Amino acid sequence: MQNNNTGTTTNDNFRFFGLGGSNEVGRSCHVIRYKGKTVMLDAGVHPAYRGMASLPFYDEIDLSTIDVLLISHFHLDHAASLPYVMQKTNFKGRVFMTHPTKAIYRWLLKDFVRVTSLSNNANSNIRTSNDDDNLYNDTDLVESFDRIETIDYHSTMDISGIKFTAYHAGHVLGAAMFQIEIAGLRILFTGDYSREVDRHLNSAEVPPFSTDVLIVESTFGTATHEPRITRERKLTSLIHNTVVKGGRVLLPVFALGRAQELLLILDEYWTQHSNDLGNGQVPIYYASNLARKCLNVFQTYINMMNDNIRKKFRDSKTNPFIFKNILYLKNIDDFQDFGPSVMLASPGMLQNGVSRDLLEKWCPEEKNLVLITGYSIEGTMAKFLMLQPDHIPSINNPDISVPRRCQVEEISFAAHVDFQENLDFIEQVGAGKIILVHGESNPMGRLKSALLSNFKNLKNTEKEVKVYNPRNCVLISLEFKGVKVAKAIGT
Amino acid sequence: MSSTIYYKFYSQKDISRLPFDGTGITVFDLKKDIININALGDGTDFQLKLYNPDGMEEYVDDTQVIPRSSTVIAKRAPATKSIHSNVNTGMRISNATRYVIGKPKIFKKLG
Ligand SMILES: [Zn+2]
Ligand SMILES: [Zn+2]
Numbered sequence: 001m002q003n004n005n006t007g008t009t010t011n012d013n014f015r016f017f018g019l020g021g022s023n024e025v026g027r028s029c030h031v032i033r034y035k036g037k038t039v040m041l042d043a044g045v046h047p048a049y050r051g052m053a054s055l056p057f058y059d060e061i062d063l064s065t066i067d068v069l070l071i072s073h074f075h076l077d078h079a080a081s082l083p084y085v086m087q088k089t090n091f092k093g094r095v096f097m098t099h100p101t102k103a104i105y106r107w108l109l110k111d112f113v114r115v116t117s118l119s120n121n122a123n124s125n126i127r128t129s130n131d132d133d134n135l136y137n138d139t140d141l142v143e144s145f146d147r148i149e150t151i152d153y154h155s156t157m158d159i160s161g162i163k164f165t166a167y168h169a170g171h172v173l174g175a176a177m178f179q180i181e182i183a184g185l186r187i188l189f190t191g192d193y194s195r196e197v198d199r200h201l202n203s204a205e206v207p208p209f210s211t212d213v214l215i216v217e218s219t220f221g222t223a224t225h226e227p228r229i230t231r232e233r234k235l236t237s238l239i240h241n242t243v244v245k246g247g248r249v250l251l252p253v254f255a256l257g258r259a260q261e262l263l264l265i266l267d268e269y270w271t272q273h274s275n276d277l278g279n280g281q282v283p284i285y286y287a288s289n290l291a292r293k294c295l296n297v298f299q300t301y302i303n304m305m306n307d308n309i310r311k312k313f314r315d316s317k318t319n320p321f322i323f324k325n326i327l328y329l330k331n332i333d334d335f336q337d338f339g340p341s342v343m344l345a346s347p348g349m350l351q352n353g354v355s356r357d358l359l360e361k362w363c364p365e366e367k368n369l370v371l372i373t374g375y376s377i378e379g380t381m382a383k384f385l386m387l388q389p390d391h392i393p394s395i396n397n398p399d400i401s402v403p404r405r406c407q408v409e410e411i412s413f414a415a416h417v418d419f420q421e422n423l424d425f426i427e428q429v430g431a432g433k434i435i436l437v438h439g440e441s442n443p444m445g446r447l448k449s450a451l452l453s454n455f456k457n458l459k460n461t462e463k464e465v466k467v468y469n470p471r472n473c474v475l476i477s478l479e480f481k482g483v484k485v486a487k488a489i490g491t
Numbered sequence: 492m493s494s495t496i497y498y499k500f501y502s503q504k505d506i507s508r509l510p511f512d513g514t515g516i517t518v519f520d521l522k523k524d525i526i527n528i529n530a531l532g533d534g535t536d537f538q539l540k541l542y543n544p545d546g547m548e549e550y551v552d553d554t555q556v557i558p559r560s561s562t563v564i565a566k567r568a569p570a571t572k573s574i575h576s577n578v579n580t581g582m583r584i585s586n587a588t589r590y591v592i593g594k595p596k597i598f599k600k601l602g
Pocket of ligand 1: 073192
């Protein structure tokens with residue numbers, strides 16, 4: 001363990017150790033220790049890698065020392081190595097997530113196992129060993145699933161002196177921020193969060209209790225988002241213009257979460273512009289069985305979404321997630337590619353699977369459009385496409401490259417805070433120590449500088465704000481003097 | 492004759508076995524095989540460290556031979572950059588690429 005120490009390292013110090021997601025986006029996993037208690041935050045995989053290479057650096061700590069593991073939301077980069085941790089390692093702690101996260105997690109990881117197995121078979125001729133890339137199988141999933149405990153928003157658990165409360169994080173259905181209290185010290189972990197009310201989710205909440213250490217995402221660094229309405233208009237007009245010219249639109253999406261927001265936008269637009277769009281002659285397809293299976297989860301948890309969508313649900317007595325203009329494609333082989341269409345397909349970063357196959361099929365034609373709406377992780381095809389390459393490599397035949405003439409556009413519906421939203425939240429939380437996670441090195445570095453200059457007038461005062469951007473497996477050790485003990489006694 | 496070496500990733504519960512020919516295997520070959528079998532990647536962003544389970548002493552010499560039927564502990568760690576002022580390049584990156592591209596570390600280099 002390297003030491004990025006700012007005070008004396010004793011067992012009384014608060015310690016932060018990132019196993020993944022530090023100076024990177026992917027494999028989110030952080031360990032915090034204070035007064036002999038250990039909490040792990042998230043257990044993700046890195047979407048640009050496969051198998052063991054995608055794991056957080058679990059060998060760097062003794063997993064048996066973890067008391068509690070909290071999962072912020074169901075995205076693969078936050079939750080997909082959980083079955084591995086629970087089944088394949090000496091981890092013995094208790095695991096918590098919200099109800100909707102658990103409900104979706106179940107289907108999602110089943111699909112993750114299936115997809116990984118499929119791509120193993122497809123690539124079996126180039127594998128050098130007979131092992132596969134699956135980190136766990138269906139049995140591991142089932143066995144671990146029952147041991148996952150759930151927590152309600154705004155409720156507090158106390159597990160042998162570790163108190164934690166879940167707050168709304170926006171971002172996706174079920175996403176939570178956790179405020180953890182150990183011996184009077186309060187730590188807030190944001191996970192991925194958004195501060196904008198969109199079509200179905202609420203903005204993230206600022207917890208009512210003060211926070212000493214804030215562990216906050218930095219995905220967009222110092223970038224600024226356009227207003228939601230502008231982005232929606234751009235999205236629908238790009239799609240509209242493409243299909244009226246006979247083009248196909250590919251929207252690579254992660255099957256659950258932000259895709260449902262896009263479907264709400266598109267379904268409404270298609271209803272309102274039915275005349276211009278040939279009265280149902282331009283289909284919108286959603287190639288996801290997984291999403292179809294999870295529809296009832298979205299229906300069940302409408303009470304956890306924002307007022308707008310709850311009102312719509314109450315007034316119309318219909319489930320807003322049952323769309324009028326969206327066709328679920330059970331099997332991509334049933335898809336008849338005759339004319340203009342809009343297709344939402346997974347995976348969101350085009351690494352393999354249906355979205356990748358469609359990309360290779362459609363990208364040679366100028367009139368077609370690939371519209372990236374999610375955050376694209378370094379090392380994935382989606383990220384590569386942003387460079388507007390002349391050719392892209394074929395996934396099934398490494399000797400072939402496919403010419404790329406189609407339009408490539410990016411409009412973010414990723415539901416991560418931009419700089420202003422992040423700064424505003426950070427100021428409201430008011431923590432003296434800020435640890436940045438979930439960001440590529442450059443945007444994270446810029447965010448750190450921007451925060452330090454924002455708080456520079458507090459320098460050398462009692463309220464000085466310290467900002468850390470550690471790399472994976474570089475220890476942060478923070479000293480909190482006696483204050484905390486007094487606080488704990490006083491309350 | 493086929494021999495076996497046992498290895499366990501530090502965080503894992505189970506011990507894995509690795510067959511090889513001979514009475515012992517070099518640290519270099521063992522690392523290469525473990526990286527390969529577990530598809531750990533091209534080696535640029537991680538290091539693989541091997542330890543003797545008694546006392547967790549690291550096997551730092553690639554040429555050291557580990558006798559067959561031994562058990563070793565493996566750790567996958569991030570690649571690190573460190574600054575070495577006495578080396579012309581200034582920056583030393585510690586990662587596992589040499590085990591993937593197949594060139595053992597030469598300890599005594601001329602010049
Ligand atoms: Zn997320
Ligand atoms: Zn994320």
